Amino acid sequence: MSQVPRPSQLTACPACREPLDPADNFCGGCGADLSAVPSPALLDEGPADYRLALPDPGARAAARAPLVPPAPPGDGPHRPAWPPGADASAGPGAPDPRTGAVLGVPPQAGHAAPGAPPGPGAVRPGAGGTGRSCGACRSGMIDKDGYCEHCGHAQPRERDHMEHELPGVAAVSDRGLRHHRNEDAYAVSAIALADGAPATVAVVSDGVSSATRPDEASAAACAAARELLVTALPQGEDPREATHDAIMRAAEAVNSLAAPARGPLEHDPHRHENAPACTIVTAVVAGDLLTVGWVGDSRAYWVPEDRSTQPARLTEDDSWAAQMVAAGLLTEAEAYADERAHAITGWLGADAYEVEPHTASFHPDRKGVVIVCTDGLWNYAESAELMAEVTPPDARTRPLECARQLLAHALDGGGHDNVTVAVLPFPLAPEGAGSA
């Protein structure tokens, strides 16, 4: 997703004057990326205090046409079309479990489920160039590889910043301030269970930087896990079992990335020794049951709305530090001070010995939110108490705003890693996925 929202009020392309449809992300005449045009409109829709403030396109689409998807664009089958809002799943006919699902990964990752179309602003390289101009030097145009033909600067990529909100779940992912690309990914869904009750699903994954193609690994893991959850849960499968299966499916998807996929490999005989790898953490809110699952050091936290009650970390890292503490060899402070602290001992990927998904279910007895995140966030709010402290009081009612504020907290702290956070309100509001 691009960094700047599409200006909704544009009626003609700023580059070639071609008349535009409000749903257009690219000019039909010259191909200009309309999301690259700064718009004052974003000031009304979100905080302007840092570079990203994307209005929720799903909500906008739903508001404009509650029961039908936006008019299909006229210039080709691969134009992105926003999925119908969560409202659509309540429409007549068999409910599509995938409706309302959102994948925080770009469509060109090749692993996006068919039911998860890309968001607006998706970048597709053109034949020769992209027709966009450089945001760094403002004098060159962007070539088909995504670099400025004048100053060479890489252009903001779709995954640099992504955010989505569905009824009952929101997620944000950001490149951070010190990494050159975003290797995190997420997928969120609002679905209907077999009995018609709403449920929400969030999957967050952190690509392992020291492995090859970590961005593809995290994208594949999220897509595969979400796909299984949104298929199994409406069929009545136990959320904990479904979570286990989803992580195993994600592991398979990441494993399959290690198979030779591109170009001649003769010169790279060690390719398999450094196969793509990632962490995963999932959360499912279904009725009064909260289920989490994970492998690696991405986490889920419980933050109650009543801050006088105890928050909790719901996951236990597969990391060197956590193992040292669990084995009673070091105190938490000692373990986390060690430079090996963050070395993970469990991951999804072709060179993982054996994947052992951890799962846990909870029956929260009060209102609150589940924060599902990568270490890019929890490095700046490690304990459950700290996480609760930085979580805004209205998190449950404004999950996207909460996710943005948590991201801002990580960026303010230095943004040393990619940051991804999903927020799931509990319990699901009665006006959730099941109703218009």
Add this chain to the structure above:
Amino acid sequence: MANFSKSGGHRFAVDVYQNTHLPEGGREVDAIVTVTATGGGTTATTPLVPVVPHQSPSSYGPQPAGPDAAVVVMVDCSGSMDYPPTKMRNARAATAAAIDTLRDGVAFAVVAGTHQAKEAYPGGGRLALADATTRQQAKEALRKLTPGGGTAIGTWLRLADQLLETSEAPMRHGILLTDGRNEHEEPDALRASLEHCAGRFTCDARGVGTDWEVKEVTAIASALLGTADIVADPAGLAADFTRMMETAMGKEVADVALRLWTPQGAEVKFLKQVAPALETLTERRVDAGPRIGDYPTGSWGDESRDYHLCVRVPAAAVGEEMLAARVSLVLPTPDGSSPRVLAQGLVRAVWTDDLSASTSINAQVAHYTGQAELARYIQEGLDLRRSGDLDGATAKLGRAVQLANRSGNEDTAKLLAKVVDVVDAATGTVRLKATVTAEAQMTLETRSTKTVRVKK
């Protein structure tokens, strides 16, 4: 990263090896770019197999409308070729072997070189088309070559250029044989001739015996994008000429340029071919548009070459990514419109505060940096030895032995062992040999730029 494109049946691939990570404030980006051309398949690709002389033109497929290649062999016929007489005899035999290796339909000529250049075959300022008859005629003409006169290599090259000019063949190549110094023209005249011929045809150069000047012969090959070598024993000429002609016949794509795009404010610190032999290309840049420069690479058959590129880019903040260079292989179009891109690769720069990422040196870059140092130490060592600085020569050649040993460059290690006594190769401890044959010294000097690839 591999990127393929076909050209006349040939497929070019570009692979880039680099550490993309730069520390905060870092500006220099090194990359090894491997260019591999494959396909074609119409010619011999195993140059070591002896080629049976063509018996009959009718045994070959339909001839193309015009020749696709034109070759001129320049044979030294100066008076010194008579000492010993085997030299001239072997030069004739070698030229005959090269002519036998000519593919049917290739345009060719033989130039007899002395203090002036003469057409030995076919004469009349033109080229002959190779077939059984012309090959026979050419070999008969070789018998009439007799030694006598001086050496003015520039005139040979000028005549070769005039003859090649009459052909429209895309592949234009010369093979030059000399046994002595370029004594009968000023160095400037040879330089001017080389400048004139550069880009008009490619040329391999061979020195026979040990009375020729290494720097002269290597300069010819370097300027005309060919190979240089020593054939100390005239008896080895025929095999060498056959090999050279086979390689020439295997070339299928001519005038390929390496095109570099670099970002605004960047500077190409150097571009050199590093395999199969070292050749600095930095100074040969021809600007081809804003931030774009072309470097000539000559003609290509089935082969692979490595290039070392070093670009200085403007520094950017940690977390930024920049395209430091776009490397493409381009083929000029006859009508002068924008050239065809055969393949391309990207050299990137990513700024990071992860020291372990930014401080690691790519294995390929390290290897070829070592090979370039090896060549430099040999050159400096031999120069010091000639000037009488034996301690300096020992130090330089010792370091060369160490580098050759470490990088597995066995051929160069063997040549070094003929110039120095190796006490301990690992530490580079050597003693200069009291007597060194001219052959050993010249062979080492000529072949010092030969590199080996990274051991897989």
